[in-house]
Amino acid sequence: MIQDEKPPLVKAPDAIWRSIEAALDATPERRPTNLCAAWQWAAASLVVVGAISWFAFKPAAPAWQVSRLEGSAAVDKIKVGEWLQTDSNSRARITVGDIGVVDVEPNTRIRLVAASPTEHRLTLARGEISATVSAPPRLFLVDTPASTAVDLGCAYKIKTDESGDGVLRVTSGWVSLEWKGRESLVPAGANCRTRPGTGPGTPYFEDASEALQQALAAFDFAKGGDESLRILLSQARVRDTLSLWHVLSRVEPRDRVRVVDRMVELVPLPAGVSREKALQLDPATLKSWREELAWKW
């Protein structure tokens, strides 16, 4: 049987109240220590969770899509640092981000070097590629053993053989071929050879005479000397001022007068272009002259 009987009230000893008060007084001093430890644990946990998440979900290295044009395709994408190689029966197409495409011809070895918003860069070790790019100038670059092709808004083919010798052919827009401070500007319809150790040669239009093309090859890469310059000057047409404009900066100072005289003979010196400053290779003068000559190319 359960009884509802209250126990008698008894007064607590004073010692108990003292011990409780002492405990209450001591508690606030220990709280910060516990809170700090909790925060430390939370922060450490966050770091661990963050690190695990980063490793689990880290962004993949930039990669470009690869599609087969002919033959067999072993890969469907190429990442930064990776090589792509075609055999004698294969052709592939690389989609260059969202700015264009690069068609890789047979027996070609190519590497993706950079795929960032400010630089799209390939290395062509050997073989041939065709690039069609629509992007701001100097965003898309192709390194070869003898030069770097810098896109200035264009479509072009570039090939290089086992020895590193190469040739660039521009089909629209223009390309700058650069190597150790030497630069050749190649517009649509023009070609430019490259050689290791020398860099880009002098650009020439495809319809230039065979004699002019051979003289340029001798001038650029075989120390053709005075004879090659003589042929160059005699063979040049109005349109070949493209080649002569480049040659002007590459001949011996004593030969500059001959080159300028022939250029002026073909196309009168435009207003605002000083003959004296051109002979001194003044950069602003040469740029103005080139821009005016381009109307004849």
Place this chain on the structure above:
Amino acid sequence: MEMVKTTLFVLALTASSAWGKDFSLTIGNPVAVALPDGVVKKKDAGMAVRVENCADVANAQVTATAEGIVNGARRSVAVRLVAATTPGAFAVSHDWPLEGAWVVHLTGHCGASTASAVVPFGPNGFIRESSKFFPRAATAAEVEAVLKTLSGGAQ
């Protein structure tokens, strides 16, 4: 007063000299023009054109159409011109198909003056040597004649 008269005389002489030459069109490689947003659009440009001997070059106007023959059928396509950073110069957009034979008919206006050009295109771009220039608007017959020559008389 004498100085003002002299200045006015020199200005008049200069102006008459400019007007003394005929208003005309010059064509060139697309690399000849710099476009406002850089050279990125040059890939799509077939050539460049600029007005010559125009006193009011900022208000000079140029229009273009592509006239072609594709599979025996006569076609006409409007062509866009992109104004270059230099007044009076334009990039001519390659808006016509790759197949067939095509010429670009350009017409320029400078005040009351008119000039024109008919420029044939081959596989490697415009053909300067076969282009025709007129100090007036080209007639339809003149455009057809250049196109006929380009297409080998197949029209």
